[in-house]
Amino acid sequence: MKRVVIIGGVAGGASAAARLRRMDESVEIVLLERGPYISFANCGLPYHISGEISAREDLLVQTPERFSKRFNVDVRIHHEAIEIDPKEHRVVVKADGQVYSLNYDKLLLSPGASAIKPNLPGMDDARVLLLRSLPDMDQIIAQLQHVTKDRPIAVLGAGFIGLEITEALHQLGYCVMLIEAGAQVMASIDPEMASPLHRTLRQHGIDLRLNSALKAVRPQTEELVLELSSGESVDVSMLICAVGVRAENQLAQQAGLVLGQGHSIQVNQHLQTSDPDIYAVGDAIEVIDWVTGQPASIPLAGPANRQGRIAADNMAGRECEYRGTQGSSICRVFDLAVASTGASEKRLKAQQIAYRKLYTHSSQHAGYYPGAQPIHLKLLFSPDNGRLLGGQAVGKDGVDKRIDVLALALQAQMSVYDLEELELCYAPPYGSAKDPLNQAGFVAVNWLEGNDELIYPEQVADYQGQILDIRNEAELQNGMLPNALHIPLDELRTRMNELNPTLPIMVYCQVGLRGHVAARMLCQSGWKVVNLTGGYRTYCDWQQSQQGEL
Incomplete structure (x- = not known):
């Protein structure tokens, strides 16, 4: 050579x-x-x-x-x-x-790879910009000097770059309209996991337009008029395209x-x-x-x-193989982080690969230590042997740590049984004695070994049986599943006579943990029971993802 x-x-x-x-x-x-x-x-x-x-x-x-x-x-x-x-x-x-x-x-x-600029009328206007290179960045910064803050800046596409530039513009004090042709932001994750991102974007004043495709740009002297698939025409000061590469x-x-x-x-x-x-x-x-x-x-x-x-x-003559890409990634969306590794449920379905899934909402560190925040975790694994297939997480803190550990576990072809045994750092400011990944392992193994039968949010509407809400009274203020009977967990042993002994039971709590306790109690009393994985929290996220709006 x-x-x-x-x-x-x-x-x-x-x-x-x-x-x-x-x-x-x-x-x-x-x-x-x-x-x-x-x-x-x-x-x-x-x-x-x-x-x-x-x-x-x-x-x-x-x-x-x-x-x-x-x-x-x-x-x-x-x-x-x-x-x-x-x-x-x-x-x-x-x-x-x-x-x-x-x-x-x-x-x-x-x-x-080059940034895609859709081939639509008006996209050649100087106020329609991309963000892929340093010169692109320089153009955006220069154009911002001519933009007044009384008219929004539009960002087209809600992937990594779209979300990051949306936050950047918001930090600079601009009004931002985020336009996405799909029903969710961050298409690499599953829809229900994007629901917290939708809430956060709107809470920060972002005008989020889902299920809205751009049809044309009509340049005017002082603004750009965007024609959307919804039939709306919106006035913006500039447009940044972030639809992919x-x-x-x-x-x-x-x-x-x-x-x-x-x-x-x-x-x-x-x-x-x-x-x-x-x-x-x-x-x-x-x-x-x-x-x-x-x-x-x-x-x-x-x-x-x-x-x-x-x-x-x-x-150089040193034989070496590239083992493949598992797609580990993370993005900050205001005060949230969203990360994933391995396959999504969408990809597994498309490839017709058998899988099971679960949801947990454990805190990133000990709950008794100030500042504990939930990590909303979705885990995908093989129903045959529990081998890990992928994971997604959303939260304010500790998301990167869990997905990084999960990424390594995927590389090592580990299973949910290994998650049970993970020995991770623990001190109250940093973690819990039972880490969120341990908890996910426990839930998966309980299903694999027949200790807990899980039901998913999308299956609730077709469930034939009794629905039992075992949350506390105060938690009901945020809503209940239709036709649910309420018996708090701590009263369940003494009130089982209120349940129909001839019908199966779907039990749920806020995040799924107490639901498992209730399910074990009821199973051993003779009922056929399923536990709603992720509880009412995941059910609400899934419902919102189906509506496409909040």
């Missing part, structure tokens, strides 16, 4: 270049970047707009000059690869209006490389494309979903960095 050419920097390309140099001092490395930056923190862009990251230069992870000096890499910014000739092992490059050829022994593609596959397609689903670049476990001398990493490639084993497009910074390292090892 004499020369390696890397097309594209940032997470995948820059990581590969640095790793390759550490593995081989003799190889010539040429890094081509069509823009001015080879390594910047694109995940930090919304936080510079808000002012939380005050200095723009803090987003520059490495300058071309520092990177070139430290790693002895021929860094060529503003050099765009416009063609690949795999047979001749040659890249055609355009720079300063000139075109030249560059031969390679190994080639790495790290072109990333599309893999940059033009070079790969022109070179005849095989593309996968969604037109991402297909690679093997060594991150080789269909040409063995061309590797690819980052947002442009198709990966294997760690849980389902199916091809997927999962554009995340962490996996892109690891892929760059693994591709470099393979090019």
Whole structure:
């Protein structure tokens, strides 16, 4: 191996270049970047707009000059690869209006993905902006200087970037209208888990428009008029598009490389494309979903960095495999954090993979220590052996810790039985003697071993039997399930005679824990009992997710 050419920097390309140099001092490395930056923190862009990251230069992870000096890499910014000739092992490059050829022994593609701007009337107006790069960020900051705060700024798309820029604009004092074509924000999680996010957004004054697709933009002198699928026309001062990204596959397609689903670049476990001398990493490639084993497009910074390292090892002759992506991610939405890892229920259904689910609402640390807040956790696992399939959590504190532990458990192919046995740090300010993940393990194992039969919120309407609410009197002020009989848990043993002995019972409490106690009591008294997992809290979240509005 004499020369390696890397097309594209940032997470995948820059990581590969640095790793390759550490593995081989003799190889010539040429890094081509069509823009001015080879390594910047694109995940930090919304936080510079808000002012939380005050200095723009803090987003520059490495300058071309520092990177070139430290790693002895021929860094060529503003050099765009416009063609690949795999047979001749040659890249055609355009720079300063000139075109030249560059031969390679190994080639790495790290072109990333581009932000999608919907092809709709009026989207070419200068007040319609994207957020994917530093220049995009600079444009938004510049445009904000001309925006008055008496008219809202619209954000189109409620994924990671949409939610982050919404919060950033709100922190700056702007009114924000968040427009989402789907029935929920954060499509990567399941609908009922998004309900707390909807509440928080609206509590902070965000004009959240769900089930609203943008149909057209009508530019006016002082504003943009947005035509929505609801039939409404709304006036806004500017529009930021955050509807997703599309893999940059033009070079790969022109070179005849095989593309996968969604037109991402297909690679093997060594991150080789269909040409063995061309590797690819980052947002442009198709990966294997760690849980389902199916091809997927999962554009995340962490996996892109690891892929760059693994591709470099393979090019250096150190055989290494990429094990797949499990999609671990987290996002802040005002005072809440939402995180997930592994498969969602939506994905498991789509792939026809058998699963069971449960919900818990345990506090992030000991309840008697001040500041205890619930973590709303959803766990998905195999009904056959309890193997973990995925998890989602929403809460004000401690969400990242639990999903990170769960992500490691998924990598280790652990089961809910292992969650029971997790030994995690405990002191009152930091956790509980029974951690929320332990609690989730207990609930799952109780189901697997027949100690507790669970029922899901979507099954409640069709349930044939008695419905028993065992909460305290004060808790009923927030509502009850239709036709439910109320007997507080502590009175249940002495009031069982009020229940019909010939009908099964669905029992529920606020979050499911007391429901298990009641279910065990009733089961041993002869009833067939199901416990509403997650209790009334999860049922309300599910109901709201079905309505699409709060």
